[in-house]
Amino acid sequence: MADKANRKEVPYKIILSEDEIPASWYNMRADMKNKPAPMLDPGTMEPVTEEALRHVFCDEAVRQELDNETRFIPIPEDIRNFYRMYRPAPLIHAEFLEKMLDTPAKIFYKFEGNNTSGSHKLNSAIPQAYFAKSQGLKGITTETGAGQWGTALSMACAFYKLDCRVFMVKCSYEQKPFRREIMRTYGAQVTPSPSDTTEVGRRILAEFPDSPGSLGCAVSEAVEAAVTREGYRYVLGSVLNQVLLHQSIIGLETKTALDKYGIKPDVIIGCAGGGSNLGGLIAPFAGEKLRGESDCRLVAVEPASCPSFTRGRFAYDFCDTGRICPLAKMYTLGSSFMPASTHAGGLRYHGMNPVLSQLYHDGLLEAVAATQNDVFRAATAFARVEGILPAPESSHAIKVAIDEALRCKRTGKAETIVFGLTGTGYFDMVAYGKFNDGTLSEEPLTEEALQKGFAAMPRQ
Ligand SMILES: *Cc1c(COP(=O)(O)O)cnc(C)c1O
Numbered sequence: 001m002a003d004k005a006n007r008k009e010v011p012y013k014i015i016l017s018e019d020e021i022p023a024s025w026y027n028m029r030a031d032m033k034n035k036p037a038p039m040l041d042p043g044t045m046e047p048v049t050e051e052a053l054r055h056v057f058c059d060e061a062v063r064q065e066l067d068n069e070t071r072f073i074p075i076p077e078d079i080r081n082f083y084r085m086y087r088p089a090p091l092i093h094a095e096f097l098e099k100m101l102d103t104p105a106k107i108f109y110k111f112e113g114n115n116t117s118g119s120h121k122l123n124s125a126i127p128q129a130y131f132a133k134s135q136g137l138k139g140i141t142t143e144t145g146a147g148q149w150g151t152a153l154s155m156a157c158a159f160y161k162l163d164c165r166v167f168m169v170k171c172s173y174e175q176k177p178f179r180r181e182i183m184r185t186y187g188a189q190v191t192p193s194p195s196d197t198t199e200v201g202r203r204i205l206a207e208f209p210d211s212p213g214s215l216g217c218a219v220s221e222a223v224e225a226a227v228t229r230e231g232y233r234y235v236l237g238s239v240l241n242q243v244l245l246h247q248s249i250i251g252l253e254t255k256t257a258l259d260k261y262g263i264k265p266d267v268i269i270g271c272a273g274g275g276s277n278l279g280g281l282i283a284p285f286a287g288e289k290l291r292g293e294s295d296c297r298l299v300a301v302e303p304a305s306c307p308s309f310t311r312g313r314f315a316y317d318f319c320d321t322g323r324i325c326p327l328a329k330m331y332t333l334g335s336s337f338m339p340a341s342t343h344a345g346g347l348r349y350h351g352m353n354p355v356l357s358q359l360y361h362d363g364l365l366e367a368v369a370a371t372q373n374d375v376f377r378a379a380t381a382f383a384r385v386e387g388i389l390p391a392p393e394s395s396h397a398i399k400v401a402i403d404e405a406l407r408c409k410r411t412g413k414a415e416t417i418v419f420g421l422t423g424t425g426y427f428d429m430v431a432y433g434k435f436n437d438g439t440l441s442e443e444p445l446t447e448e449a450l451q452k453g454f455a456a457m458p459r460q
Pocket residue numbers: 118119120121146148149237238239271272273274275276277278346347391393394422423424
């Protein structure tokens with residue numbers, strides 16, 4: 001009893017106050033001994049210059065992209081103000097999930113789906129739109145896979161009164177008409193990719209007329225649309241170091257919430273598409289690890305259909321199918337790799353952020369791949385006890401959090417597991433429907449398809 005009185009009871013939801021929204025983003029590159037490799041200009045194969053990047057990206061975005069040294073970068077007050085609309089995000093103690101699994105583990109999840117765009121992507125859409133506006137631009141272009149990034153950016157652009165042009169991966173455009181309409185409602189112009197509105201798009205269509213599209217291909221189209229228009233720049237919702245930087249608010253809030261109750265995580269798990277939510281969630285914890293202050297495990301979960309970490313190569317590669325962007329050193333399946341049309345659109349990218357790639361290469365980050373049906377099984381089990389209907393992308397993290405909790409049950413260890421619940425799945429009901437009907441496909445990725453992707457990679 002006395003023990004119990006002394007211990008602070010952890011509430012079901014740990015909710016911070018508005019003034020606990022971080023005042024700065026945390027740049028974990030500052031704490032890395034092995035920095036991520038610089039991006040290379042595809043023409044010269046020399047590191048890209050600030051000057052060259054400014055043709056494509058906003059000035060402030062370029063500064064942040066290349067800054068490997070500044071540990072804390074202040075968040076402009078205007079951005080924090082916007083963040084207040086939906087932040088701080090709650091850290092939820094998954095009591096009902098623990099009970100269902102009958103595990104001694106403690107499970108917490110950071111829920112980023114509490115805004116209309118339905119995911120963590122708004123955390124980076126806001127600063128990117130803000131930087132474009134501050135620079136006096138007319139508009140920005142981008143790509144979107146499952147539609148979450150496009151929706152987030154449309155919201156941010158509506159707020160800052162910027163023109164927003166979104167190239168949406170064709171299979172998602174067709175699978176998710178409501179996503180498209182939200183974007184249009186916020187005032188964005190949405191084009192299915194590959195399209196005939198760009199040179200890159202026309203080239204891809206000529207070669208693959210039935211292409212379902214891919215993120216890499218939509219990136220190429222959006223970049224072309226930006227650089228050929230006066231007063232426009234291109235913005236990207238994942239993969240880049242600046243996006244990880246913006247997403248560090250997920251991890252910073254999580255750490256503040258855990259610290260309040262003296263909780264030290266043993267494992268932190270996040271799904272990984274281009275790596276932004278994972279990089280953001282783990283940022284302060286990876287910092288502790290890099291400084292030798294903690295030995296917390298950090299785990300990336302990727303789809304078995306697009307396994308950049310677990311089956312990819314650590315090499316310089318193009319960031320886009322059209323090969324017009326700089327090369328990045330990352331875990332990659334090759335920029336020409338076309339993943340199967342699975343229902344985790346946000347995880348269908350061929351490469352992985354360079355910071356996370358370096359951490360993985362240095363053994364600071366682990367990775368596992370999960371198959372589609374296992375992921376939906378986990379999603380459904382989670383929804384039935386915790387109530388939230390998770391996005392298929394997020395459910396990759398749920399799947400592995402459950403596996404870890406079951407491992408704790410077998411070993412009797414009361415570890416603390418934290419995972420990122422990146423968003424809600426309301427627009428994924430076609431996929432849930434197939435899972436409910438038992439018709440969700442599972443096509444194993446062949447060695448042959450992988451080798452094809454590797455063969456088309458640039459010579460190292
Ligand atoms: C985009 C997205 C992801 C994957 O992107 P990352 O950059 O790897 O975080 C994960 N979950 C949701 C809900 C998304 O929208």
